Amino acid sequence: MATASITHPEQSWELPSRGLVGMICLIVAESAVFIIFVVAYIFYLGKSTSGPMPRDVLEMPVAGTLCLLSSSLTVYLAAEALQKSRVRLCSLWLAATILLACVFLASTAREWYQLIYQDGLTIRTNLFGTTFYSLVGLHASHVIAGLVMLLLALVFALFGRIGDAHAERLEILSLYWHFVDAVWVVVFTVVYVLGR
């Protein structure tokens, strides 16, 4: 029977992990969305016809940024701990990540409260308000989405439901988290450094 080409291969057939490729695709797609909001922000710099200007009202969110960037480290440590089956250590690092993210969100909320009620800058005030709130808000919404996923992971860890079999999934989640942090680096640079 002619079966020449349908045989078992000599070497092993290994392909990349699905979760990893899927997450990379998601990151590419989300980056495209963010790039457009960044482009809009840069395009409209200096074009507001009235109202508060960036240098008048923006202060560098140093604390929040430090928290968010360190949370990348803690989530990496959480994934590494899970890989070594150290679930309690993983829970600890996850909790730290969540805490740092919450601090970041709180500092953003405080900044917005000040901008709205003291400086009179809302999304409808001028082009700066429009582009600022939409860009930072889009990023914050992605932080919140990541936060929900991290909370879920923490809850599962605390209930003893995860083990080293899930290490790869946590790694993929942490990849998303690193993406969110990378976006913040861009947003921070564009809005608080270059744009002021």
Added chain:
Amino acid sequence: MADSIPLTGIEDLTAASKPRPLTLEILHAWVTTVDHKKIGLLYIGYALAFLVIAGLEAVIIRVQLAVPLNGVVSPQVFNRLFTMHGTTMVFFVGMPILFGFGNYLIPLMLGARDMAFPRLNAFSFWISAFGGLLLYFSFLGGDGLYGAGTAPDVGWFAYAPLTAKVFSPGHSTDYWTLGILLSGVGTIGTALNIVTTTICMRCPGMTLNRMPLLVWLYLVTCFLVFVAVGPLTAAQIMLLIDRYLGAHFFDTQAGGSAVLWMHFFWIFGHPEVYILVLPAFGFANEIIPVFSRKAIFGYPAMVAATVAIGFISLGVWAHHMFTVGLGPGANAFFTLSTMVIAVPTGIKIFNWIATLWGGKIRFTVAMLFCVAFLFQFLIAGLTGIMLSASPFDWQLSGSYFVVAHFHYVLVGAILFTIFAAFYYWFPKMSGRLLNETLGKWHFWLFLIGFHLTFDFMHIPGVLGMPRRIYTYEFDRGWAVWNLIVSSGVVFQVLAIGCFVFNLVRSYSRGDPAGPDPWDAWTLEWSTASPPPVYNFAALPTVGSRRPLWDLKHPEDPDSNYE
């Protein structure tokens, strides 16, 4: 050998022993399915329904424009019709039908059992489907606060500031925005699934270099989806924020820019047309070789050309904006980039001709549609070259010449290959062949109708007729051409009628197809028609680009030449 797998005689015997299921059970199975084949068919069925609806919209448009100063519909209704026609055809016919075929075929062609993320697959379909229904709910959705109309009437690319609250009060524009936003989410989900499946679930031996070309084309398409649908999503969000939160992204009174919307939209819009055309090329790449009885000529060149088209297509968008006043430097740049994309596109056409050369061409209905595709895509590409020359475009843009050009691509190239795909893969999906006689009626009627409408449509364009006008004056000299254009509609409607009748009739009464009716060479033909839910009894291992050719020609397998 004990570990070799016979490819024929595999039958799924499980279904025969079950009692006939209730209608409710069948419905439940379809609504809750995560099987890529069923989801593919859901996409295709959904798209066909919208093809008929959007086609009816076009029929009314052509009846209105058949004679000058016609009064069949009011200007308001006309403006809604062309908006809905364009939006539906791009987002709720083109995308779903192409992703439907992709969903069905890709796991089979790769030797996999399903897509990488079956539940995401189902979610993507249902959210896209909901987007379409939301768009059409606008016809019923009430008049908004100012009695300002129901279905959107801002054109399928919805230029700002026409879409601002002040110029489009009520909710019609919002139905457009939300419908497309939701469909975009589904599209990204499906693209993610296709890429992951392609990279991570190929059967043993199937290197990227041995995948069917169709899969390569879908891979590049999905890359374009990631990069292009994001900007559209962003623009839609910005529009919503403008309309509901008082923001100023496109508010020219506050210093906003109408041109910014155009940039964002066309950064999506141009890759979008490649997202639509690349899968069509994929169908041609599978069908033409089989009916020429020759391997595709220049597989590596085809892959390279596809990747080149993908990349270059990201850099041509402002050829939709030649008349916006971007300046001679920008106009010259985009003229060059647009012309450059003709090079890899031309390479593809030449490779298809070289595939046919020296072959034994069989003119089945699927092949007839592919042959027409080759001529028509050539013409569409050449009118594209005319449009790419920026000064020529200053006359042709916004006129019926452009409408003729893009319908030549969308209908003459893409829809024709979709029809070919139907005739080629329907037997695999249903186990029955479509009737060839009815198919030939479908082909010839549609060919005549297509050429009557879209060949002659170029003429009013060069005679100065703009697009999106609900009527025109007698003294313009456009009347006789519009009448001819409208007459083609009759043939197209009859042809679609033949096609739908053929689909319905052949599903229950067509000749049995067997696993491999066309003597083809890729993996989907190695399993039963229709395939069992698990696709393959045992996952195959391949040693070349045409595993079934190697099986059928053990004395001269492809693996000797690759």
Added chain:
Amino acid sequence: MRELIDMILLIPPSLNLAVPTDIFSPKGTPAHLIFGLSIFVLAITAAIFLATAGLLLYVLVRFRHRATDPDREPAQIYGSNQIELAWTVIPILIVLILFLTAARVIFNTQEAAKPADALDVVVIGHQFWWEFRYPKLGIVTANELHVPVSDPSHPTPTYLQMSSADTDHSFWVPRLAGKTDVIPNRVNVMWIDPEAPGIYLGQCAQYCGTQHAKMLLRVYGQSPHDFDAWVAQQQRPAAQDPSVAEGQAAFLRTACVNCHTIRGTVAIGRFGPDLTHMASRDTIASGAIRNTPGNLKQWIDDPDRMKQGCLMPSMHLDDRDLTAITAYLVTLY
């Protein structure tokens, strides 16, 4: 039925290629430059079509399956690097030639030096009419653009500075030039130079709302003498004919003045067209309706009935006011 007969009667003239908006009948320099480029591009694409389609047709006929063929698959040819190279390099060369030709026309049109005697006109696009202002001549008019013809030995082109008051529009008079978009919060500049006296037709070419279809353009190319006469006439304030005083009074006391200007009276509205010399125009409703007293009266009575969706509201005038105002406007030469 009458429309059908009208349409049939117009088939013979509509077969005439010199229709009023034919891009292949240029009558001004930009249109001529584009025409030259377009013929070149058409020639090359026609050649490509004949060669490729001819080859394709040949292949389909020569290599079709015949019943008498031996039952054997044909020779499988997988590719050829030399052939791929050939049909990559040749198209690149063609692209280069086309690009350089196009680029030359782009720069010749968009970076042409502006002669000292050029006329400046400000064009403002509205939903659904055109405003034309001649800043150095103190003229404001609507929908019908009068420009001097241009003699190649002593060019007098008209430079149009264009912007929009609301949505996107596009200024397109095919026999004079390509179209340029008219966009709010942005000024686009283009130039036209009709070579012979006559009326050049066009219309808005960017969808702008309900009555985009009837935002027509009429460009009147005039000899220098006729143009100067037109300018002089337009510079005068509005006619004050005592026999239509009642109509003038009625006009000035109704809401008409909120939208329309009549120079020399208290009417200074800017939302609608300037009516100072409206009787000197051939058309109303942006070229869509002949300017006759009967049409004008119907228009004022109910604009929406004649141009459905236009932004001029019906004033619901009683018949006496309607007749009087119409009689007044008809005197505004």
